[in-house]
Amino acid sequence: MSGKRVDTVRLQNLAMGFWQSASLMSAIELGLFTAVSKGAGTTAEIGAETGITERNADRLATVCRAMDLLETDDGGRYRNAPDVERFLVEGEPGYAGPWMLFTKPRWEQFGNLTDFLRQPEEKILGQYEGLTVEAARKMHEATYSIGMGAARRFVRQVDLSERQKIVDLGGGSGAYSITAAKAHPHIEAVVFDLPPVAEVAREYIAEHGVADQVSAIGGDFTADDFPEGCDVAIMASNLPLYSREIIGQVIQRSFDALVPGGEMHLIGETLRDDRSGPIGPALWGLAEAINGSTGMAHTEADCIGYFEAAGFEDVTVHEFIAGTLSRIVGTKLGG
Numbered sequence: 001m002s003g004k005r006v007d008t009v010r011l012q013n014l015a016m017g018f019w020q021s022a023s024l025m026s027a028i029e030l031g032l033f034t035a036v037s038k039g040a041g042t043t044a045e046i047g048a049e050t051g052i053t054e055r056n057a058d059r060l061a062t063v064c065r066a067m068d069l070l071e072t073d074d075g076g077r078y079r080n081a082p083d084v085e086r087f088l089v090e091g092e093p094g095y096a097g098p099w100m101l102f103t104k105p106r107w108e109q110f111g112n113l114t115d116f117l118r119q120p121e122e123k124i125l126g127q128y129e130g131l132t133v134e135a136a137r138k139m140h141e142a143t144y145s146i147g148m149g150a151a152r153r154f155v156r157q158v159d160l161s162e163r164q165k166i167v168d169l170g171g172g173s174g175a176y177s178i179t180a181a182k183a184h185p186h187i188e189a190v191v192f193d194l195p196p197v198a199e200v201a202r203e204y205i206a207e208h209g210v211a212d213q214v215s216a217i218g219g220d221f222t223a224d225d226f227p228e229g230c231d232v233a234i235m236a237s238n239l240p241l242y243s244r245e246i247i248g249q250v251i252q253r254s255f256d257a258l259v260p261g262g263e264m265h266l267i268g269e270t271l272r273d274d275r276s277g278p279i280g281p282a283l284w285g286l287a288e289a290i291n292g293s294t295g296m297a298h299t300e301a302d303c304i305g306y307f308e309a310a311g312f313e314d315v316t317v318h319e320f321i322a323g324t325l326s327r328i329v330g331t332k333l334g335g
Contacts, residue, residue: 020063023067028097031049032050033089040078096149099145110290127291131197136194140204144175150175163231165231167190167230167257168191169233170221174205178210190214193216193218193219193221230259232264235265239268245294246294247303255311258332260333260334261332264330267326270302270325275299303317313331314333
């Protein structure tokens, strides 16, 4: 008998995966990576900067080193891994700490996932039913930190120079609309999201000084009328929140609302067509069991089907963020 002996190591590592999540989140909350970036290279220095004992600094730094979040130089001093240095150092433009902590409130709920899976799913809006302005503001403090980077990528990838009006479905903080408006002073954009979210979006719009181009309308894009006269529709990072039926309906309503020649961009957490991964989109779909919604993970082929059924033509799939997001685009011909 040949081949590698089967053991439990992989399964044990998966079962203890939440230990790694906790270590990353604690390091962010303590400011460990910020301290290292500023020169704390030993456990004594890290402990002094983060307010924990040297022993606990050694424990946490050892785990971060084992997870390749920290590296060591020839002298044995700690330094941040390149992605950590770029995204987890407070005060830097790319700081994404709030996004990394975004899922922490679900910690205990995931510990009771089995109970949630035994409950029927029935909510269209899931966790967003009964959303308050305060909750929306807290949520988008996290999503904004990562959304602006995604929005800049979108504006680099997509030629909007001849476009006139964007509707941003479930646009949240308005990152895509704000970034498009800054890049193209002639463009008008409408963030179309639930009323509490629209109120928060207006705060970000005002902060960026683009209120003359970008507005926010409160409404439910699964049921309410869309803004008129749009030649671009964007729906970004909310794909797993909804069922196949709802996504199909929203894409159909987008097609109906767009002017001839308009295009829709669905930027979503898509699975491979055989549903073998990636793990991120699969987990976002699973999380909807906790939210009590009808949402689920969708494949790229599913999304192409929604577009074609709605009447879009020239439907294509583009890699947006490898292993995380795809961008599906279709055009409404005619006119």
